[in-house]
Amino acid sequence: MSEPQDPAPADSxxxxxxxxxxxLGDAAAPLAVAPLGDGLINDSYRVQAPAGAFVLQRLNSAVFPAPERIMANLSALADAAAAHPELGVRLPALAAADGLAYVRDADGGLWRLMECIEPSRTLPALERPAQAAEVGRVLGRFHRLGASLEPAALAVTLPGFHHTAGYLAALEATAAEARLDDAGRDTLARIGARRDLVSVLDEAVARGDTRPRPIHGDPKLDNLLFDPAGERALGLIDLDTVQPGLLHHDIGDCLRSCCNRAGEAGAASARFDVGLCEALLSGYAETTAGLLSATEIDLIVPATRLIPLELGIRFLMDHLQGDRYFRVRHQGENLTKARRQLALVADIERQAEAVEAAVRRAFDQTHGPGR
Incomplete structure (x- = not known):
């Protein structure tokens, strides 16, 4: 197998x-390495070796202050999956070097090599309710696996993640020092009009209505692998944000990503598909019967509004700070992304009654009428 040239400099x-x-432990093995995906955080490459295909990643230490914690969490998750094969959670296997699941380069960067699950594909969008139900089942099985672990068994890999009030405070401090154009001022105003939503989950925790559990942290459509036909969901990837959190963070983010008919990179006129929402939650409820209380089920709709609002806050803040967190292809892209997320919030609000009814129908199948 030859080692083809790629656009990267030869020394890289x-x-x-x-x-x-x-x-891989074979200095003479012929390898092919090529950039992989459009990830916003880590550097990723596909490695083709005689033993198969692998994903090589350099973890972004500017985002993850203690990347070793990520690797410890992945090991704990793999042990739990091995102890509960009945849940059918598929995780990419990690390669080891000198007894560790990572290596350091000369600059101190942390690298890992993991199995490339094949054959598989990601989907640019969900086209049918059956696909949405598959997504819900995969997320449900992952949450079932997380329930077998104590939250304290997992380290916090991304401090402050999903602390929406903290993001809003940081945005407002940044905006006070920034020069906003008309689009920036309008976006900030749309966020400010939803200030009451920002603490909805924090207040639920304070009341004892929900509690932290192990979560995926980023279950968007890009992080869901399907079979080549696009019919059966195989599992979740990109596990760097696995840590203690609220199940509603995952549920809201999954619905935000999977049910927007305009897609993650679509037009500002986002459209939340209630049918896909109901199918996804039906699949989730099918695999998680009893995991959520009736009160927690009632928090799903607020969470589905909150997560795109939170992401809109983060995109706008990054735009105002010079695009330091999310990679962009051109100036202004993060502002555009912020406005797309806020358009999605508005569409969910427009369809509030229909979304509430879809949630009730999805969970009535497993909890009974009235839950």
Whole structure:
């Protein structure tokens, strides 16, 4: 197998090959390395080796202050999956080098090599309710697996993640020092008009209506693998944000991503598909009967509004701070993304009664009428 040239400089390519071989243990093995995906945080590469295909990643230490914690969480999750095969949670296997699941490069960067689950694909959008139900089942099985772990068994990999009030405070402090154009001022005003929504989950925790559990943290459509036909969901990938959190963070983010007919990169006129929402939650309820209380089920609709609002806050803040967190292809992209998320919030609000009814129907199947 030849080692084809790629657009990266030769010294960078040699470094990637050297790091991959530290995991694979064969200095003479022919390898092909190519950039993989459009991830916003980590650097990712596909490695083709005689033993199969792998994903090589350098974790972004500017985002994750203690990347070793990520690797410890992945090990704990893999142990739980091995102890509960009946749940059918598919996780990419990690390669080891010198007894560790990661290596350090000369600059101190942390790299990992993991199985590339094949054959598989991601979907640009959900086209049918059956696909949405598959997504719900995969997320439900993952939450069932998380329920087998104590939250304290997992380290916090991303401090402040999903602390919406903290994001809003940081945004307002940034905006006070920034020069906003008309679009920026309008976006900030739309966020401010929903200030009452920002603490809805924090207040629920304070009342004892819900509690922290292990979560995925980023179950968007891009992080869901399907079979080649796009019919059966295989599992969740991108597990860097696995840590203690609220199930509603995952549910809201999954619905936000999977039920927007305009897509993640679609037009500002987002459209929340209530039919896909009901199908996804029906699949979730099918695999998680008894996991959520009736009060927690009632929090799903507020959470589904909150998560795109939170992401809109984060996109706008990054735009005002010079695009330091999310990678962008052009100036202003994060502002556009913020406005898309707020358009989605508005569409969910417009259909509030229909979304509430869809949630009730989805969970009535497993909890009974009235839950």
């Amino acid at each position: 390519r040699r470094r990637l090959l050297d790091i991959a071989r530290r995991f």
